Amino acid sequence: MTDWEWDPTLFSGSAAHYADGRMAYPAEVAEAIGAELGLDGTGRLLDVGCGPGSLTLSLAPRFAEAVGVDADADMLAEARRRAEAAGVSNVTWRHLRAEELPAGLGSFRTAVFAQSFHWMDRSLVAQKVRDMLEPGGVWVHVSASTHRxxxxxxxxxxxxxxxxxxxxxxxxxxxxxxRAGQGFLAGGTAGGEEAVMREAGYRGPVRITVDTGSVVERSAEAIVSAVFSLSYAAPHLFGDRLDEFAADLRALLGKASPTGRFAERLSPIEAALWRP
Incomplete structure (x- = not known):
């Protein structure tokens, strides 16, 4: 990932596909984080790389206020729409890159990164967010696979x-x-989060694993949206062959399941809790 540089097209065209294409975080994830941190409806939450609010909206009721930050304006538009539909009114959405923090946002009881940290200048962001956590504050790194x-x-x-x-x-x-935006990720996204966090002065982690064992039924159209929600298959990458690809994808799915219905077991989800 050393030669790759972030650019605004990373998830261009993907935001509209999240609601149908990504499997929702189980309620047990927010419950487990809330129980471990003793969340009681007070304090502030910062969700960095919040996307369309997939985890923000689940955690927000456990805080007095939440702020969702993302570099993709379309993701934030989708987050606002979903928040309104869910009746969640204590979230502010900010269009900016994580590297631009603190951006006058103040201090927070909890900062969460859900499937987002690997897209950032991790050493820089880890230090910036460390300075934004109030005494006793916690960084929560959520690892999951919700597209499949x-x-x-x-x-x-x-x-x-x-x-x-x-x-x-x-x-x-x-x-x-x-593919990733206008560039390429030959080796995939970066790992080694633990070394980054320790170098930035964090202690831990305490790990929480949520495994509901749920089997989820999904439609062929949900799988199509799941594909388009991925950075390496974002709609813009296909250019004028987008409709051709979509037709081939639907044909492939139709061959795999003539009824257009599929089943998958939800993957375990891990939250790593770090303290400065």
Whole structure:
């Protein structure tokens, strides 16, 4: 990832696909974080790289106020729409990159990064957010895979989505090297979060794992949206071949499940809690 640079097209066109394409975080995730941190409806939450508010809206009722930050304006528009639909009124949405923090946002009891930290200048952001946490504040790093389910050798009530074939189709259109915005991620996104956090002066982590064991039924159209919600298959990457790709993807899914219905087991979700 050393040669890759962030650019505003990273998730261009993807925001509208999140609601249908990404599986929702189970309520148990917010419950587990709330229980571990003793959340009681007070304090402030900062969600960095909040996207369309997927986790923000679940956690916000456990705080007096929440702020969602994202670099993609369309993601924030979707977050506002979802907040209004859910009746969540204590969230402020800010369009800015994590590297631009603190941006006058003040201090926070909790900062959460859900499937977002790897897109940032992690050393810089870790230090900036550390200075924004109030005494006793906690950084929560959530690792999850919500676009697809857990790969388990078991019989499910419906066919699984043919993810390997889907990835092969994406590669046939966009090439074998993973795309990301206007660049490429030959080795995938960066790992090693623990080393970054310790270098920035954090202690921990305390780990929480939520595994509901839920089997989720998904439609073919939900899988199409899941694909378009991914950075490496964002709609803009296909250019004038977008409709052609979408037709081929639907044909592939139709062959895998003539009924247009699929089943997947929700992957375990881990939250790592770090304290400065």
């Amino acid at each position: 389910g857990w790969i388990v050798d078991e019989t499910l009530p419906l066919p699984r989505p043919p993810w390997e074939d889907v990835d092969a189709l994406v590669a046939a259109y966009l090439g074998p090297v993973r």
